[in-house]
Amino acid sequence: MTLREKAKLMSETDMERAIRRMAHEIVEMNKGLEKVVLVGIQRRGVFLAQRIRDVLRQFEQVRVPTGELDITLYRDDLTLLHDHPVVHSTSMPLDITGRHVVLVDDVIYTGRTIRAALDALMDLGRPDIVQLAVLVDRGHRELPIAPNFVGKNVPTSRDEVVEVRVSEIDGINEVVICERQEG
Amino acid sequence: MEWKHRHVLDLKDWKREDILFLLDQAKNMDNLIDRPIKKVPALRGKLVVNLFFEASTRTRVSFELAEKLLSADVVNWSASGSSVSKGETLRDTAWTLEAMGADAVVVRHGASGSAHYLARKLKRAVVFNGGDGAYSHPTQALLDAYTAWKSFPNLEGRKMAILGDVLHSRVARSDIQVFRTLGCEIVLSGPETLMPFDVKSLGVTYEPDPWKAVKNADIVYLLRIQRERQEEGLFPSLDEYHLRFGADEKLVSKAKEGALVMHPGPINRRVEIDSSIADGTQSRILQQVRSGVAVRMALLYLCLGGVMA
Incomplete structure (x- = not known):
């Protein structure tokens, strides 16, 4: 099976703009940044969290603690996957107990990644509040989970794949929608 | 992957x-x-x-x-x-x-x-x-490689000296495979009666003199000496083994500065290893x-x- 690129959903500028807006919403909803910790979900969420952090430093002159979370060992579909999921690192800059944790991921789809992320997070401490920021919400939730901050809502079909590309991994910043093709 | x-x-x-x-x-x-x-x-x-x-x-x-x-x-x-x-x-x-x-x-x-x-x-x-x-003993060899890799992210070209009863040791066999694959040069030492006949086919060298074997080594790996082997007459006594092949400060000082000392455990103090080495800063035994x-x-x-x- 191959993926055919159908359309570009966001350019680099669109991504920057959305991240900037989400950063402002995070400050607003938390009435400041005093308790906020950004936690990027491996792998692309990690870089998006860093970008939100950089925007916050620029506009609020605050360096928000930023961690990274790997959810591989908490997945509920390990025995169904054919490609073996690689374990990445988890690291928190501080104890998240009593903090406002903003989870950051690239795309929310079924909600199962976030379910796993919540379990992983609770094993690390007891945050006061957990919020969720995603660059793209593509619908089709299978669990009662909703993001607090959304870069862009995109109606999709289940045959489609939304790819968020970040320069650190993919050499380019963009969001594209692809279609699965046989052969 | x-x-x-x-x-x-x-x-x-x-x-x-x-x-x-x-x-x-x-x-x-x-x-x-x-x-x-x-x-x-x-x-x-x-x-x-x-x-x-x-x-x-x-x-x-x-x-x-x-x-x-x-x-x-x-x-x-x-x-x-x-x-x-x-x-x-x-x-x-x-x-x-x-x-x-x-x-x-x-x-x-x-x-x-x-x-x-x-x-x-x-x-x-x-x-x-x-x-x-x-x-x-594949998991032992992989944990040994992991322990060494944490100190030396690139093991290519490192020298490893393995001392002791290689003949009866599955640990030695597996370690040789892993560390060679990672590019280490391996020298064995110990009584000749405790060496396998096929040393060369393992891709390693045998050096009867432990001082020469350990010289400039990055990793000094000590194998457990089992007391039964003495009864089999493979070496005269534990004391004599200790005297000649036991790792003490003098022997380990021949290795490179900062060389790692490893042992699969359980250790026999005053046989293959002295307490000064087992409990010293170069020891990675507990990390293993x-x-x-x-x-x-x-x-x-x-x-x-x-x-x-």
Whole structure:
């Protein structure tokens, strides 16, 4: 099976703009940044969290603690996957107990990644509040989970794949929608 | 990443990239051990049987801990295989285990090749070799590599001296495979009666003088001297072994500055190692114990966590 690129959903500028807006919403909803910790979900969420952090430093002159979370060992579909999921690192800059944790991921789809992320997070401490920021919400939730901050809502079909590309991994910043093709 | 190894029986067909991938995965498992809640649900619902025909404390406990930290269900099955015919017993045991629904079996057995045999008899379960005869001890070698790799991220061109009873040592055989694959140059030393006949075919050299063997080494690896070997007349006495091959400050000072001292345990103080070395700053013996849990977690996860064959 191959993926055919159908359309570009966001350019680099669109991504920057959305991240900037989400950063402002995070400050607003938390009435400041005093308790906020950004936690990027491996792998692309990690870089998006860093970008939100950089925007916050620029506009609020605050360096928000930023961690990274790997959810591989908490997945509920390990025995169904054919490609073996690689374990990445988890690291928190501080104890998240009593903090406002903003989870950051690239795309929310079924909600199962976030379910796993919540379990992983609770094993690390007891945050006061957990919020969720995603660059793209593509619908089709299978669990009662909703993001607090959304870069862009995109109606999709289940045959489609939304790819968020970040320069650190993919050499380019963009969001594209692809279609699965046989052969 | 596609993981090709269904069982972990020996390290014969492990390529450099397989080992390096495993070490990287073990590093992420290692971080879990420091957390307040160490347990993760990755192997929830999997049944692992630890089948030990030979006495072993650290390998069994290390495997058990790794299994529990990944939330597997663990059954410890100790058996003394001395009185019964090994082939029969193992085959029947294999079938029994499978009937119980085991997803994985960790086996330690005195007969070389028993892990391979078990893997052939089991249709579904994954086999981890916890040491078989003088043949192989793959998880020990991988934890040794992990321990060394943490100090020396590039092992290419490093010199490793292995001292002691290589002849009876599955640890030595497996370590030679792994460290050679990672590019180390390996020199063996110890009484000639404790060296295998096929030293050259292992791709290593033998140096009877331990001082020369250790000279400029980055890793000094000491093997356990078993007291029974003296009764077999393979060396005159433990004291004499200690005098000539025991690792003390003088011998280890011949190695490179900052060289690592490793030992698979349990150690015999004042036989193959002096306390000044075992408890010294260069010793990685306790790190090896910790590495064992991380490496076994990574192996269990890679062989059991993904798609089942």
